[in-house]
Amino acid sequence: MSLGDNALVDILLLETLLLYGAITGAVYALLALGFTLIYGVAEVVNMAHGALFMLGAYMFFAFSLAPKNPPLGIASPFALEPGLALIAAMIFVGIVGSIIYVLVINPVIKDVLASIVVTVALAIVLQQAVYIEFGGTHRPVLPFVSGSTIILGVTMTYTKLLAFGTSLILFAIIALFMWKAKIGKAMRATAQDREAAMLMGVNTTRICMLTMFISASLAALAGILIAGSTAQPANPQMWLTPLSMSFAIVILGGLGSIKGTFIGAFVVGYAENAVALLIPGGSFLKGAVALATMVAVLLIRPKGLFGKRIELEE
Amino acid sequence: MAAYVRRAYSSFLTHVIDIPPRLLSLLFLSLLACIPVIVSPTALSIYFLGVLITANIMAIFASSWDLLVGRAGQISLGHALFFGIGAYASALVLRYAGLPLWVTIPIGVLVGTLAAVPVGFPCLRVKGPYLALVTMALPLIATGILYYYRDYTGGEQGLPVPRFFPFIQNLYHQRVAEYYLTLLALLISAIIIYKIVNSKTGIIFVSILDDEVGAKACGINVTKYKLLAFAISALFASLAGSLQAPLIYLASPASFSLNLSFYAIIITIFGGIGTIYGAIAASYIIYFLDQYILTIPQLEILGTKILPLPTVWHPLIFIVVVIIFVVKWPRGIARFVVEDGLTELSKEREIEERGKHIWKKYKKKKQEATESTAEG
Numbered sequence: 001m002s003l004g005d006n007a008l009v010d011i012l013l014l015e016t017l018l019l020y021g022a023i024t025g026a027v028y029a030l031l032a033l034g035f036t037l038i039y040g041v042a043e044v045v046n047m048a049h050g051a052l053f054m055l056g057a058y059m060f061f062a063f064s065l066a067p068k069n070p071p072l073g074i075a076s077p078f079a080l081e082p083g084l085a086l087i088a089a090m091i092f093v094g095i096v097g098s099i100i101y102v103l104v105i106n107p108v109i110k111d112v113l114a115s116i117v118v119t120v121a122l123a124i125v126l127q128q129a130v131y132i133e134f135g136g137t138h139r140p141v142l143p144f145v146s147g148s149t150i151i152l153g154v155t156m157t158y159t160k161l162l163a164f165g166t167s168l169i170l171f172a173i174i175a176l177f178m179w180k181a182k183i184g185k186a187m188r189a190t191a192q193d194r195e196a197a198m199l200m201g202v203n204t205t206r207i208c209m210l211t212m213f214i215s216a217s218l219a220a221l222a223g224i225l226i227a228g229s230t231a232q233p234a235n236p237q238m239w240l241t242p243l244s245m246s247f248a249i250v251i252l253g254g255l256g257s258i259k260g261t262f263i264g265a266f267v268v269g270y271a272e273n274a275v276a277l278l279i280p281g282g283s284f285l286k287g288a289v290a291l292a293t294m295v296a297v298l299l300i301r302p303k304g305l306f307g308k309r310i311e312l313e314e
Numbered sequence: 315m316a317a318y319v320r321r322a323y324s325s326f327l328t329h330v331i332d333i334p335p336r337l338l339s340l341l342f343l344s345l346l347a348c349i350p351v352i353v354s355p356t357a358l359s360i361y362f363l364g365v366l367i368t369a370n371i372m373a374i375f376a377s378s379w380d381l382l383v384g385r386a387g388q389i390s391l392g393h394a395l396f397f398g399i400g401a402y403a404s405a406l407v408l409r410y411a412g413l414p415l416w417v418t419i420p421i422g423v424l425v426g427t428l429a430a431v432p433v434g435f436p437c438l439r440v441k442g443p444y445l446a447l448v449t450m451a452l453p454l455i456a457t458g459i460l461y462y463y464r465d466y467t468g469g470e471q472g473l474p475v476p477r478f479f480p481f482i483q484n485l486y487h488q489r490v491a492e493y494y495l496t497l498l499a500l501l502i503s504a505i506i507i508y509k510i511v512n513s514k515t516g517i518i519f520v521s522i523l524d525d526e527v528g529a530k531a532c533g534i535n536v537t538k539y540k541l542l543a544f545a546i547s548a549l550f551a552s553l554a555g556s557l558q559a560p561l562i563y564l565a566s567p568a569s570f571s572l573n574l575s576f577y578a579i580i581i582t583i584f585g586g587i588g589t590i591y592g593a594i595a596a597s598y599i600i601y602f603l604d605q606y607i608l609t610i611p612q613l614e615i616l617g618t619k620i621l622p623l624p625t626v627w628h629p630l631i632f633i634v635v636v637i638i639f640v641v642k643w644p645r646g647i648a649r650f651v652v653e654d655g656l657t658e659l660s661k662e663r664e665i666e667e668r669g670k671h672i673w674k675k676y677k678k679k680k681q682e683a684t685e686s687t688a689e690g
Contacts, residue, residue, distance in 0.1 A: 045443040107641045112442050113389050117583060118640050120391070120576055121633045128630040240572065244454050247447045255443060288458025291451040295436055298448060302439045 015152040023160050025269030026167040031222035032249040032261045034215035040256030041191045042208040044115050050243025051123035056220025057227040057234040059089035090217040097216025098209045131236040138235045163225040248294040254304030335652045355486040363489040369601040370496035371558045374503050376581040376593035378550035384588035386543035387523030391450035398570035400426040400552025405473040405565035419556045426552020434544035453570045472566035475559045503550050507590050580636050586646020595648045
């Protein structure tokens with residue numbers, strides 16, 4: 001590369017980093033919010049979160065318009081508009097999450113190891129089920145909107161901006177819901193003390209189920225947004241990266257803390273993009289750097305940056 | 315000499331034959347040792363031996379996970395880290411220092427064991443779900459580093475490793491030799507792990523699992539014993555890793571994969587967590603199920619083909635079984651057999667022995683009484 005090229009890259013580097021980091025951070029915040037919600041309320045480390053993310057991308061693919069996916073050769077039996085397909089996929093994954101919670105997670109909720117093992121097992125079950133149903137080939141999830149614009153000299157596709165906006169708005173809605181709505185208050189009560197909440201007349205199992213519904217549908221939405229905005233093909237093994245990202249974020253911010261999740265997501269988003277842009281061949285180190293940041297933070301603060309529980313955040 | 319033999323024989327009788335679980339494991343071991351003699355050298359039996367070799371390796375790996383998690387209570391979801399370090403350390407030394415395989419495997423084990431110290435230190439500060447997630451992150455970081463230095467480590471291709479017995483021409487005989495090697499490694503590591511578990515150190519591990527604060531209050535150096543648990547467990551995991559690399563002719567990045575860690579967890583939980591024998595027994599059961607029950611028999615119900623199942627269904631079935639086990643039957647299959655079935659047997663025998671003893675005493679007393687009356 002000549003010197004001139006280098007200078008050109010250097011000029012745009014900061015802007016690229018700024019924008020891409022913000023977009024990645026916003027989508028990761030959405031992804032990790034579900035993970036932190038279910039931990040905060042039910043104290044379950046939901047390892048199946050990544051699998052629900054993957055299921056979301058596949059369900060969107062299954063529900064969406066058939067002509068939009070011509071190279072696949074199969075017509076979707078539902079053939080919904082993208083917006084409807086998105087909502088249908090979210091509801092479907094949410095229901096799957098609730099069923100999983102009631103059948104499998106609730107009986108072992110007291111045991112940390114058992115709940116982790118069960119949810120890991122569920123992730124593999126979902127992976128195999130998707131593999132059997134859709135096959136192991138990569139399925140492209142096409143973006144909802146086409147076209148792009150130029151911001152600060154960097155080309156931005158509309159899907160990326162859409163993902164950014166949707167993530168931030170939904171994050172705000174969920175946070176407000178947790179703080180203001182009656183069900184949100186019940187969730188926080190359950191998080192604070194399960195038995196006491198039960199005595200106050202809160203149906204804690206139903207609250208946890210509802211939390212799982214919200215968490216799973218957020219995972220599905222994040223899956224659709226990430227798969228759509230980065231033009232990353234969906235495949236049954238895609239659950240591992242988002243899972244490791246979401247726990248890097250959530251642990252960085254403190255398990256069960258909404259504020260911590262928001263900040264952790266942006267830290268990880270910027271760290272990941274910085275490594276990918278600044279180090280040659282750094283895209284292999286993307287995940288490693290995020291996770292190493294997490295380990296480093298834990299060494300200094302064993303409960304994360306904001307190791308506070310949901311119920312105490314006002 | 316004869317006295318030693320007699321003593322060894324009598325201690326064998328009392329310590330092995332009289333204890334049903336040990337007798338069962340002796341019979342199982344002799345069955346495993348006889349397998350290459352029983353089966354005829356066909357292509358199918360080469361495959362069969364390959365499956366058993368994998369089961370041996372996984373048994374070492376799963377029992378090392380069981381020692382760390384089931385006994386010392388340090389939840390580790392990334393045990394494949396040590397497996398991979400063992401495999402790659404021996405392969406790298408072999409590649410760049412040109413040492414023979416028999417030297418590189420102990421080096422791999424040593425590096426894996428030493429790696430437990432820097433890995434164990436961050437893990438000392440965190441507990442519960444945090445610990446689980448940190449340990450799960452470590453092999454992912456290792457995979458990232460592996461891909462980044464692809465010029466040295468081979469990236470996705472892995473590093474080629476020569477096989478154990480290149481001088482044996484016949485493939486079947488080669489498999490038999492590898493089978494006995496892995497079986498021997500499994501036997502030695504199982505005995506060592508069993509001894510550690512039943513020693514004072516093993517009891518301290520359990521005390522840390524039960525109540526860490528309580529253990530600390532009793533004057534136990536918890537930090538030291540946690541690191542020790544990590545080191546012992548890493549030793550056997552890296553042994554499994556460095557043994558597996560020459561068997562598949564490759565140190566592959568798959569040895570860092572989460573699937574491997576989860577497979578060890580699945581095996582251990584299926585067998586019964588906290589029992590070392592459960593992990594070993596379950597690894598044979600699972601491989602046997604996978605390769606024989608689900609693949610070879612033909613079964614049709616109502617005109618639809620039930621067996622053999624397509625291979626994509628196998629993990630699904632195991633995992634559903636594991637979920638049912640964890641939720642409904644958390645004690646595991648081997649523990650159920652040994653503790654509820656066989657221990658009852660040994661208790662009866664004990665009562666019988668005690669009965670005999672009492673009967674002898676009674677007879678003696680009676681005799682004494684008759685003698686005294688006769689005297690009187």
